[in-house]
Amino acid sequence: MTEADAYIHERIASQPQTLDEVRRTVVQSDQAKNRLSLPDYFERFSYDCSLGRGCSAHEWKYDETKNRWSHALTGEFIFRWIKKDKRAIDVAMNVREWKFVNRRYFPDAPNHLFSANGGVELGDVILFFLPTKQALIHRYAPGKRSTEILKSRMTKVGTNEVLMTGNPDDERFYEPESGSGEEDEGAVVPGIQEGRDFS
Secondary structure, three states: OOHHHHHHHHHHHHOOOOHHHHHHOOOOOOOOOOOOOOOHHHHOOEOOOOOOOOOOOOOEEEEOOOOEEEEOOOOOEEEEEEEOOHHHHHHHHHHOOOEEOEOOOOOOOOHHHEOOOOEEEEOOEEEEEEEHHHHHHHHHHHHHHHHHHHHHOOEEOOOOOEEOOOOOOOOOOOOOOOOOOOOOOOOOOOOOOHHHHOO
């Protein structure tokens, strides 16, 4: 049996067995569900909600004090789809330490979710996960670095005033070299030109 045949066999086995069961099945369609939403089984383990307000695993509620929707429950893992490319997988596993979702970690997951290589695949991506604490460090690292760079360029000049000139004493400060200005003297300034734009 080929991989495709085995997959089809598993999907057929997971369907209702009789026409009466098909007729009694209530289908709930959620517009928020998309190609990269997590399979329903993994949604309850997920810190992030990939289904939106219709998700029963995260119990969405409207907070009137903040005037916005938020989910009350969060899972213990963050899931991420990684492209099925050797370089992308190597970076995810070796550098960022993402773990490959497989049956060893989730033994109760339905068989049809796993491909022949043992992972959860969707087209050209594979599902990885990481404990929330570690994944949030990776998630917020670029913002933290950006804030550090911004702070290195701010100079306080008054009680409530800050200049974005940069602090030359800071080792992260970078000032690009500007030209001597001699070659710029004869340059044409772009913009509206009377002979061309007005007739």
